[in-house]
Amino acid sequence: MKRTITHLADGRELIYFDRRDDADRSAIDRRALEPRPVASELRYDPLTEEWIAIAGHRQTRTFLPTGGTAECPLCPSSETRSSEIPSYDYDVVVFENRFPSFSTNFGTYEDPGGLSEVRPAVGRCEVVCFTSDHDSSFSKLSDSQVELVMEAWADRTAELSQIEGVEQVFCFENRGAEIGITLAHPHGQIYAYPYVTPRTKLQLGAARRYTKGNLFADVLAAERQAGVRVVAANELWTAFVPAAARWPFEVHLYPHRQVPDLAALTEAERAAFAPLYTSVLRAFDGLFGVVMPYIAAWHQAPVRVDRELGYLHLELFSIRRAANKLKYLAGSESAMGAFVNDVLPEEAARMIRSQIDHK
Numbered sequence: 001m002k003r004t005i006t007h008l009a010d011g012r013e014l015i016y017f018d019r020r021d022d023a024d025r026s027a028i029d030r031r032a033l034e035p036r037p038v039a040s041e042l043r044y045d046p047l048t049e050e051w052i053a054i055a056g057h058r059q060t061r062t063f064l065p066t067g068g069t070a071e072c073p074l075c076p077s078s079e080t081r082s083s084e085i086p087s088y089d090y091d092v093v094v095f096e097n098r099f100p101s102f103s104t105n106f107g108t109y110e111d112p113g114g115l116s117e118v119r120p121a122v123g124r125c126e127v128v129c130f131t132s133d134h135d136s137s138f139s140k141l142s143d144s145q146v147e148l149v150m151e152a153w154a155d156r157t158a159e160l161s162q163i164e165g166v167e168q169v170f171c172f173e174n175r176g177a178e179i180g181i182t183l184a185h186p187h188g189q190i191y192a193y194p195y196v197t198p199r200t201k202l203q204l205g206a207a208r209r210y211t212k213g214n215l216f217a218d219v220l221a222a223e224r225q226a227g228v229r230v231v232a233a234n235e236l237w238t239a240f241v242p243a244a245a246r247w248p249f250e251v252h253l254y255p256h257r258q259v260p261d262l263a264a265l266t267e268a269e270r271a272a273f274a275p276l277y278t279s280v281l282r283a284f285d286g287l288f289g290v291v292m293p294y295i296a297a298w299h300q301a302p303v304r305v306d307r308e309l310g311y312l313h314l315e316l317f318s319i320r321r322a323a324n325k326l327k328y329l330a331g332s333e334s335a336m337g338a339f340v341n342d343v344l345p346e347e348a349a350r351m352i353r354s355q356i357d358h359k
């Protein structure tokens, strides 16, 4: 594997991850780009004890260009067109988001008054292109390509954890127009947050109060023993529908060994994840014979606290509940955080399991 760091015309970092050591990554970005926007502001909600990033500049970002590969900023550049990636081809590439919610490029922030505090949204947002093939998808990647993506995730997790003020690194993929993606090219994102996210805080709080062992490890062991919600497994990973799934189709993938983050996985664990995960993604697409919109979210331990409590896992879920029906977050979920799921988790597991192709 070869890793090459370069910079885009406006100073943003771009990193190539190549399978071949002789890949030529000398191409230069010659576009005339606007200066980078200053970091968003963080405002504190004293009622929920949560930080909200207010990112006014993101309204101007590129929204679903219609020209396919001819306009796609994530396709490689060509002789006639410059995209975000200067090279004419790539394996996996990561670069800083042009319209980041979090960055280290501070502006000035006025006190909003009330009981809220304000501070700069320090951190970093990166884009990960999973393949140079515009029409591919994560489910179609070869095992070795998935392993290269995992190397990139692990590398970024380790590096972003070093930024002063960063408390948690989140690697994720939004897929499908129904989820609200703004670009069709297969890609994911990485957020380095200046706080521990609300959901991680909740999970770690529960894990801290649980005294019989590690809560995540015990959930995994119990699901493996019950078996009824397990959809696929191999020697090093298990994929199961959680007993109290919030989403119509939701699968959690856990390594059998407790590790805090992606950087702590062994080569063997990365290799074992690839075929298992893509088989679950293909099973998702097989459920209704239409592309499943989904969110795939890596839960990693915070950077500075609770490293021994955290347990790396991937939470994958879709908002599609039938061929032509989507689950919308309406009153109960959006206003109260109280989920109502219309699909029995055991039935969802049976349906997903029946679509696993064991390729």
Ligand SMILES: [Zn+2]
Residues within 6 Å of the ligand: 068, 069, 072, 073, 074, 075, 133, 134, 185
């Ligand atoms: Zn593209």
